[in-house]
Amino acid sequence: MGDIQALRGTRDILPEEVNYWQQVETVAKEILTKAAYTEIRPPIFEQTALFERGIGEATDVVSKEMYTFRDRGDRSCTLRPEGTAGVVRAFIEHGLQSQGVQRLWYTGPMFRYERPQAGRQRQFHQIGLELLGSPSPLADVETIALATDILERLGLQHLTLELNSVGDASDRQRYRAALVEYLTPYKDQLDADSQDRLTSNPLRILDSKDEQTQAILEKAPRLLDYLGEESRQHFEQVKAQLTALGIDYKLNPNLVRGLDYYTHTAFEIQSADLGAQATVCGGGRYDGLVSQLGGDDTPAMGWAIGMERLILLLKQLKDPPDPRLDFYMASRGDRAPAQALILAQKLRHQGFRVELDLSGSRFQKQFKRADRSGAVACLILGDAEADQGTVNLKWMATQEQSVLKQNQLLANSEELRQQIWQAAHQE
RNA sequence: GCGAGCGUAGCCAAGUGGUUAAGGCAGCGGAUUGUGGUUCCGCCAUUCGUGGGUUCGAGUCCCAUCGUUCGCCCCA
Structure with a gap:
């Protein structure tokens, strides 16, 4: 055995497996192209500041998971940990907002310095989609429908769409204050992580897996009760339209998602057939991100599918498509x-x-x-x-x-x- | 970053302190100088992730280290 091996958390996709990847890419491309989405290919590394500002300094991704290095010009560069920030940067840099609603998709590797486990690696791959320029709840539903189309076309089963609304910025602010006020008296009884988050990122206490924390949360104020009229209506329309398209969903009021930029609709598609990392597709609306990164105020919606997790499921289902030799x-x-x-x-x-x-x-x-x-x-x-x-x-x-x-x-x-x-x- | 399990050939493995490290798959060569899926024969680990220790003796016990797997955190 040679003494040089692939780095921890990276792996080779060998010929016997590559047909799965090509099948996923083909199906996704076909479905997205039919919905008038076009591919965009931003660079794989960006200025570190893009992710710090876009994803949020307090998030785990930024605070401890980024591959950051200085190049020979002493610039701080970071291997992209997710796709949205780069797409939004390109959108702003090239003035794409002047061309009306943009429907974009991308695929490629992402990098996060984490401990590998089932369905998680340091270099992993996503297929993602961003719809920029539409505030309509129908935009939310269109993108979700495309995600379910792709997963269904690939034959996946036992999937659950979990849905929530995190409201707009002011809803969240009001709710955050209420939540902190409610939780502070219980501070000593919360798990250690949640105690820290009480000041750094209180909303994420909601999806803590700690039993005692969850027990305390049962009587906590509910995010959905703090939605303003506009947010509430938006959410109602999303739900109604999903139902009209025959897409089942399960409300999950504790679905908060880790990245700061989400507003209104947040969703995850989970599989019962994966290990602890059950989310195959995650996404939501992020109306504040474009302006936060210096662009014109632009509403947007997007999601990303984890290719490795998807292929893990595909392998449980069937043999890879095998092109026959003549x-x-x-x-x-x-x-x-x-x-x-x-x-x-x-x-x-x-x-x-x-x-x-x-x-x-x-x-x-x-x-x-x-x-x-x-x-x-x-x-x-x-x-x-x-x-x-x-x-x-x-x-x-x-x-x-x-x-x-x-x-x-x-x-x-x-x-x-x-x-x-x-x-x-x-x- | 934390916890637990596991590292014997390309892959799956037996081996649980005592001479030369089972077996299977795959690969290569031959039986059969130009005809396959079966069969038979041969070859394929000076060495058990790595380093150190205990012992007359270590793949086997101990320590360290690296890798890997699953979980926590978090996320796709």
Whole structure:
């Protein structure tokens, strides 16, 4: 074993797994494209200040999980811990608000310095979406619907959409004051983390898992009761529209989410089939973020799907989609292998999927590999065939074989395609 | 950052202080100089994550360290 290994919390996605990734990317891209979302590709690292201001200094992500370093120009840079801040920065920097509502999606790696566990790594991947410029509750619902579309199209089951509203900034301020007032007398009875949060980030005490803390919270003021009329109406419309689309949800008044920028709608899609990290998709509305980062006041809504978690679920369901090999090309001799490559290339140009055996080993071994490769047919080229411009075509399932002129094989590609299709579907 | 479990080949593993470290899968070569899915034979760990210690003797016990897994925190 070599002494250099992938860093803790990072891993290689090997060929046997990559088909899952491509399937997810294909499905997501198709669904998002149909809803007029276009891809955006911001850089993977940004100025540290972007995340500090965007996500919030008091959050765990910023205070202890960022990969931050100084470059040779002594700038403080940070590997993106999430996608929204970079997209919003690009939106502001390029004046995209002047082009009306922006529907954007992105995919790629994110980085957080955390202890790895099931469904969590230091480099992980997200597919995310941002809808900027619409304050409508319908915008919230459109994005949520697209998330559920993607997950359903991939065949996932046992998913729960958890929903809450955290109100607007002034609602939260009033609620925060009320909550702190209620909790302060109980301070000594709260768990240690919650005691700290009482001053730093009181709302997040709500989703503490500590039993005693939860017991105290039972009689605490409820966030939903502190929503202003506007926030309340917004939330009602979101719920009504979800129902109209046939999307089930479960209200979770303690769903607060970790990042500071959320307003109004907050949601998570959770799976019962994951470990402790059950959230497959999380997101919400963030009406204050664009202006907070120096742009024009712009309402926005977005979410991110955790690819690793999604693929964990996919693996429980089914084998990866496996593109079938049309031909396995066996060759051996002095002149045949070189000619085999030329023939393979011509077949590939016609759209066939062809694997060329480069081993030069005995035909028996090459057949064994042809068998294992799952190819529908095997093409055999020895020096005898090479000298005559012929090739031996063998159908793996029936063992039928025939000698054809190479030109003839190439000239009848449509017929060949049909034969392959039939052979592949006879099993 | 905290807690617990686990590190024997590419993968799955047996081994619980005593001569040369089972077995299986995969891989490679051969039986069969050009015909597969079966079979048979051979090859594939001077060494048990790493370093130190205990012992006549350590994969096996102890300590440290690194890695990994699951959980806490938090999040996708």
